[in-house]
Amino acid sequence: MSSHRLPTALAAAILLTLPSDAVAQDRAAFPAALDVFARRALDRTEAVPGMSVAVVDGQGAVHTAGYGVADVETGAPVDADTRFYIASATKSVTALAIAALAARGEVDLEAPLSRWAPASGVAPDIAARVTLTDLLSHRSGVDNAPISFRAAFSGEWTPEIMWRLTDRTAPLEDGGAGDFAYSNAGYNLATVLLEHERGQDWRALVQAEVLGPLGMDRTTAFIDEARADGGRVAAGHLGLEPGGATRSPLQKTDATMQSAGGLISTAGDMALWLEAQINDGQVGGRQVLPRGLVTSTHLSRVAQDTTFGDYSRTGYGLGWQVGRYRDDVLIHHFGNFSGSRAHVSFMPERRLGVAVMVNEDAVAGELADLVANYAYDWFVGLPDIEAVYDAKLDELVVRRDRRRAGLAAGRAVRAQRPRTLSRPNAAYVGDYVSPAYGVMSVREDGEGLRLSIGVQGAPAENFTDPESVRVELTPLSGQVVVFRMDAEGRPVSLVYDGESFFRRP
Structure with missing residues (x-):
């Protein structure tokens, strides 16, 4: 394994039958290899200020680390305890919390909204057919743009406003019930309804059902409090110009941290999260969450046939994309918003998982995917991996420059537009x-x-x-x-x- 020159298929077969000493050797050798590559990747792409990485196998964390800086204005370095915004990767946490309620019989994932939230403003024909599973797997065929806008973008909301806006739930213009159509609306609507019926908002729910039991003590939906308490929180950045990145003008606040994209986390906590996914709720050899609960969220509830970068996608579970990377099943969820990008994934058959969080997503955010792929390919024994990934970094730099040029050209064109307002x-x-x-x-x-x-x-x-x-x-x-x-x-x-x-x- 240390030579990394075995044919991929053969290396995969060997990995599943390796004696324990060979596995230990790989676990021991990997951190140094990743450190070298991660630093080279940041230097080469230049646009991404900082990165946090967690790599986990069935035994627990193989490596957690931080690289670069959390904020170009302060120069604060990234380490394994630096909090990064994970954006839509939050969905898998929210969905697991709701699934935990269902496992105890406190909610019914398959019951129509009309049965348990009859007083909402959701139209009767929609409420009679849509379930929590529909909302959490993006197959409901409905949208609610005002709720999603207030929750994620403007931050102008109260529970009373959100409850009133349930009457804006409407069928999608394209895509019917049962079809996969990704959006934040399903999660936002589900948690608005659950909060009204149970008196517990989504933040308290995920803390009680997921974060607390797993010991994810540095993961939180309260980003303003984290900053005020002196915790190191990575800022979002835009790498629009050569020479580095600048702070994004739009940063997340407590008011815009929401159930479809509202957590900050660390490499250390993401290692716990991935360990629980790989080991069906076990962390540190202890069954923290009920057996079968975690894996139930991995099961596809709706089909799709799409690709995203190097990944195919065949379905969506409860908060998880279901697909493949190369020949391996990859359960994953990514997220991005205004200068932040997160990659969270695991291979259930290999019992190997990776989380990569970066604080730039204008021109080079897919560096998160590239580092994750490096980790997977390292353990499978990809031949000449360093040369392969040097070429991939070169390709990313080309895309970065193309994007910068395109954005600059767009700004130049817009700057030449005449004013069309008729009044002062x-x-x-x-x-x-x-x-x-x-x-x-x-x-x-x-x-x-x-x-x-x-x-x-x-x-x-x-x-x-x-x-x-x-x-x-x-x-x-x-x-x-x-x-x-x-x-x-x-x-x-x-x-x-x-x-x-x-x-x-």
């Missing part, structure tokens, strides 16, 4: 209200305008339509805002993301 900037200033989405504020910002909603805010750019601007409230995700004028040519409302916001008097 001051005429558009005000607060515009949508009962579903909240309050969009328009303010003067130097010679231009600045738009904000909740924790999001960004300068407006000129756009091509009459009375319109473009704004990136979420970095690199531009949307058009169109002002509507009255008979006297005064702005009285605006349209954002298809929703009308009416100007306060």
Whole structure:
């Protein structure tokens, strides 16, 4: 195994029958190899400031480590205890917590919403057919954009507002019931309903059912508290320019940490999480979660036929993508948001798992996948692995440069657009209200305008339509805002993301 020159299929067969001393030798040799590659990868890609890695097998953690810096403004180094935002990889934690309730008979995953949440605003025809399993496996055929927007983006919500907005649950325009259609809405709607019926929000639920029992003491949904307590929390970054990355203008807050993407975690805690996945709820040789509970979430509940990078995807369980990497089954979930990227995966047959978290996702976020693949390929004995992965790093650098050039070209084109607003900037200033989405504020910002909603805010750019601007409230995700004028040519409302916001008097 130490030569790493065996044919892949043969190496895979040998790995499953290796004597214990050979396994121990590989476990001992791997950390040094990963350290060298991880540092080389950060240096080579240049855009990613920091990275945290956990590699686990059936015996527990093989290696946990941090590399680079958590925040370019402070220079704080990353170590195995640095917290990174795991974004949508949160879904597997939320789903397991709900599955734990179901295992005790406290909820029924297969019961329609109408049976246990009859007072919600969900339309009767939807409530009569949609179950928790449907919502958690993305096969419900419904969406609720206002709830998802407030939970993940603006942060303008209360439990009362979210309960009221359950009446905005609607069928998807494309994709029917039973079809896989990925979104945050299923998780957000499920936890809004459960909170109302049980009096326990999703954060308390995952703490009680998952994080506490597994000993994941440094994993939390309270990112503001973690920062205030002096904990090292990696900031999201954008590597848009050569020479390094800059802090993303949009960082997560407690208000935008939500059940579909709302946890920060460390390499050490992700090692515990993966150990529990590989060993069906056992951690450190102790059965922490009921036998069969964890593996029940790995079972596919809906089919799909897609690829994501080097991974095929054939189904989705409860919070987990089901697919393959090369010849191996790979249960996985990734996540990204505004400069953060997480890769969490494991091979159940090999009993090997990897978590990689990086703090950049504009031009080189897939470095997380590349490092994870290196770990898997190292243990399978990929021939000439260092040369293979040097070539993969070269390919990533090419993609990085292409993306930087494309983003720069887009900015240059937008900078040449003429202004299409007919009135002076001051005429558009005000607060515009949508009962579903909240309050969009328009303010003067130097010679231009600045738009904000909740924790999001960004300068407006000129756009091509009459009375319109473009704004990136979420970095690199531009949307058009169109002002509507009255008979006297005064702005009285605006349209954002298809929703009308009416100007306060």
